[in-house]
Amino acid sequence: MQAITTKYINATNNFRARVSAKCLAGRITLTWDDALDVEANHDTAALALATKFGWNRPKIYGRMVRGALPSREGNVYVFTGRGDHEVLP
Numbered sequence: 001m002q003a004i005t006t007k008y009i010n011a012t013n014n015f016r017a018r019v020s021a022k023c024l025a026g027r028i029t030l031t032w033d034d035a036l037d038v039e040a041n042h043d044t045a046a047l048a049l050a051t052k053f054g055w056n057r058p059k060i061y062g063r064m065v066r067g068a069l070p071s072r073e074g075n076v077y078v079f080t081g082r083g084d085h086e087v088l089p
Helices: 038-052
Strands: 004-009 018-023 026-031 064-068 075-079
Touching (some): 004 038, 018 038, 026 038, 038 064, 038 075
Antiparallel strands (some): 004 018, 018 026
């Protein structure tokens, strides 16, 4: 399983503000949704990436949980794991 990190991307002359989610397997970038708060925008991007790779299956991968990055530029998301994938009690 791979950790997912998210990052806010400032608006430019050509693009609105965006949020990206990436992991070793790939990346996805979404337009910032002004109707959502900051955490919801990052959560949406992480979930979209997890869905892209079929990781949005809690019975197999466990719950996806969020933590802040030390840089405060975004979040990190990991899966709690199930069965043989458990690392911590």
